[in-house]
Amino acid sequence: MLGSVRAMRSTERAEPPKTLRRAVCPGSYDPATNGHLDIIERAARLFDEVVVAVLVNPNKKGLFSIEERVEILREITADLPNVRIDSWRGLLVDYCREHSIAAIAKGLRSVSDFDYELQMAQMNREISGVETLLMSNNPAYGFVSSSLVKEVAHYGGDVKNLVPRVVFERLSAKFGHPDR
Ligand code: PNS
Secondary structure: OOOOOOOOOOOOOOOOOOOOOEEEEEEOOOOOOHHHHHHHHHHHHHOOEEEEEEEOOOOOOOOOOHHHHHHHHHHHOOOOOOEEEEEEOOOHHHHHHHOOOOEEEEEEOOHHHHHHHHHHHHHHHHHHOOEEEEEEOOHHHOOOOHHHHHHHHHOOOOOOOOOOHHHHHHHHHHHOOOOO
């Protein structure tokens, strides 16, 4: 006699999780690249809700203002219904605490990324318990970083295939090159 305990039939669905699984994709996004977008899209498939947070670094004057970065991110993620964009000044884990976010999702391009990301992940977990999910980057964008994109675009190099269309147009406008 098995009592009331029985195995779940394959046709039955597991109970949905009671809490919303929410993650944050933090970054400077100055500007967002195809590599960033790839990670955001993949995180959006793993979590119920993803917040892309533009972190304000008061010591770094970026090329794009925080408002521009947010605007660009809104535009390029417009087709992802469970993604929203925000900005934050301060500790990332304080943002997580205020918005009930249990996980940070980030992309890893290389071992040099890994050293830095692991250190931050360990620090964030130590001071708050927030976990970090490090996702392997699409190798097609392994060499793409916001700073290299800006440098190449500054000198008129072609970054068309490395960034979303809107970013390419805005870079061309900023540096006075035609958006071919
Ligand atoms: O795109 P970036 O510049 O590599 O992103 C780094 C960022 C903004 C995610 C990181 O510097 C950060 O989390 N800054 C917020 C301040 C903070 O929480 N610092 C402690 C990190 S352990």
